[in-house]
Amino acid sequence: MTLDVKALRAQFPILQREIDGKPLVYLDNAATTQKPQVVLDAIIDFYTTTNANVHRGAHFLSDEATRRYEKARDDVAAFINANGREEVIWTAGTTESINLVARGLGQLLKAGEEVVVTEMEHHANLVTWQQACKVSGGTLKVAPIFENGELDVDAFSALLNDKTRLVAFPHVSNALGTVNPIKELTAKAKAVNALVLVDGAQGIAHGGVDVQAIGCDFYAFSGHKLFAPTGIGALWGRKSVLENWPVWLTGGEMIADVTYQDATWGQLPNRLEAGTPNIAGVIGLGAAVNWFSELDLAAVQAHEQALLASAHEQASAIDGMRVIGTAPKKAGVMSFMLGNAHPADVGFILDRQGVAIRTGDNCAQPLMKKFGIPGTARASFSIYNTLEEVDKLYDALRKANMMLA
Known part of the structure; x- marks a missing residue:
């Protein structure tokens, strides 16, 4: 029950792009997913x-x-x-x-x-x-x-x-x-x-x-x-x-x-x-x-859960990182705060490293008010993301944490 993610990624032209000379790490899938060549x-x-x-x-x-x-x-x-x-x-x-x-x-x-x-x-x-x-x-x-x-x-x-x-x-x-x-x-x-x-x-x-x-x-x-x-x-x-x-x-x-x-x-x-x-x-x-x-649904779901598990596990090693939303049953979405940094600042620094995430209130202002926060940074995963990209997310977060300390 495995997903051939390398072959899958090859079907998405946009994933071959670079941002500021760095390979694109696209982690904003809850906002919109990328399109395979067959759809284009x-x-x-x-x-x-x-x-x-x-x-x-x-x-x-x-x-x-x-x-x-x-x-x-x-x-x-x-x-x-x-x-x-x-x-x-x-x-x-x-x-x-x-x-x-x-x-x-x-x-x-x-x-x-x-x-x-x-x-x-x-x-x-x-x-x-x-x-x-x-x-x-x-x-x-x-x-x-x-x-x-x-x-x-x-x-x-x-x-x-x-x-x-x-x-x-x-x-x-x-x-x-x-x-x-x-x-x-x-x-x-x-x-x-x-x-x-x-x-x-x-x-x-x-x-x-x-x-x-x-x-x-x-x-x-x-x-x-x-x-x-x-x-x-x-x-x-x-x-x-x-x-x-x-x-x-x-x-x-x-x-x-x-x-x-x-x-x-x-x-x-x-x-x-x-x-x-x-x-x-x-x-x-x-x-x-x-x-x-045509994809193996069980393999798709297992892959997304592996990405989410890695993201949650690595969060504990980042000083001041707080995950917002830790329900037992989750899809591939991880919203978080990085210390006292504004989510927009976190998103800007990550973008300069080729990592695309969402920042803001996620069109859920009453929910943000419930948690007493202005918004979150949000990484969201899809079938074409890799565990290596999760690692790159955290490399970028460590740099952001150092810059915003």
């Missing part, structure tokens, strides 16, 4: 040979573009084990997917009904529900986490009642790396007849997403976290829910019939996809899903 080729080939609008033209190119576009929907549906292709709705990414659901919920939620989220939410899975509750008069409740970044499942359960209309939580925390027990949380929410949305932005690239096994009603993710282009993502929704979900964008493609006085909506998935879509992005996402599906 799929996008170039579409624009070179097939560029046309989908579903509209009465000519060969449009028909071919439509076939490739809709095949990607089939591929994504199979990848997450959807019941049918019509359950896959194309969006610009996780944020738009969650907004699609939240805008609809704002119309359905009644005063006094409740939405439950967690303290570890990305802004996209927090502000959206705040706004839905403001529009409707609903109430937003927040389940706490422990100091190690693990969700307090008992406290989460205590918030659920017959007023709970929807529960939303991340598959994996972007700021902490915590892997939530999403099947267990979903089952608890379903016991009170609540709808469940899983923010899968960080979970999708770690493999094994099966929406039937999870039991949720919505699963949202972005292509660019899964080796695909930016600007494309998907919302999976249970067909019985999506068929009656309020539309949030109107225009072309999603219409069944229009008069000057009124309009009716088409069938799924069209009714929730208005306007000309990101065709090249969809095709790129399909290529990424097929490429990723």
Whole structure:
């Protein structure tokens, strides 16, 4: 159960780059993953040979573009084990997917009904529900986490009642790396007849997403976290829910019939996809899903855990380094503070050594306030990273520690 990381890296042209004369060590994968050549080729080939609008033209190119576009929907549906292709709705990414659901919920939620989220939410899975509750008069409740970044499942359960209309939580925390027990949380929410949305932005690239096994009603993710282009993502929704979900964008493609006085909506998935879509992005996402599906999932997960274990182990040898988020179950994300240094200063010094990380509040300001910090430095690992790159991260951190002392 091993991953041929050297062969894998050779498929990513950008990993051959140097930064200031030093080999690129790309450790910002939670923000966006790099793209393998097969994905780049799929996008170039579409624009070179097939560029046309989908579903509209009465000519060969449009028909071919439509076939490739809709095949990607089939591929994504199979990848997450959807019941049918019509359950896959194309969006610009996780944020738009969650907004699609939240805008609809704002119309359905009644005063006094409740939405439950967690303290570890990305802004996209927090502000959206705040706004839905403001529009409707609903109430937003927040389940706490422990100091190690693990969700307090008992406290989460205590918030659920017959007023709970929807529960939303991340598959994996972007700021902490915590892997939530999403099947267990979903089952608890379903016991009170609540709808469940899983923010899968960080979970999708770690493999094994099966929406039937999870039991949720919505699963949202972005292509660019899964080796695909930016600007494309998907919302999976249970067909019985999506068929009656309020539309949030109107225009072309999603219409069944229009008069000057009124309009009716088409069938799924069209009714929730208005306007000309990101065709090249969809095709790129399909290529990424097929490429990723050919990898040995167990080997992928074992490799990422080895990288994370090495990163955590070496942290104890750095004076003043504090890891933020030490839950027992984590994906390849390590957020940290380096003494009293500002994360931005740490990131700048690492960048000069060719090491790319994320710094800031990770779009999780309430979570940072909970820990009493302005933000973190965050190293996040993917399948093409190596143990040697983890060592280079720590070589750079030792230099940063000395410079910022």
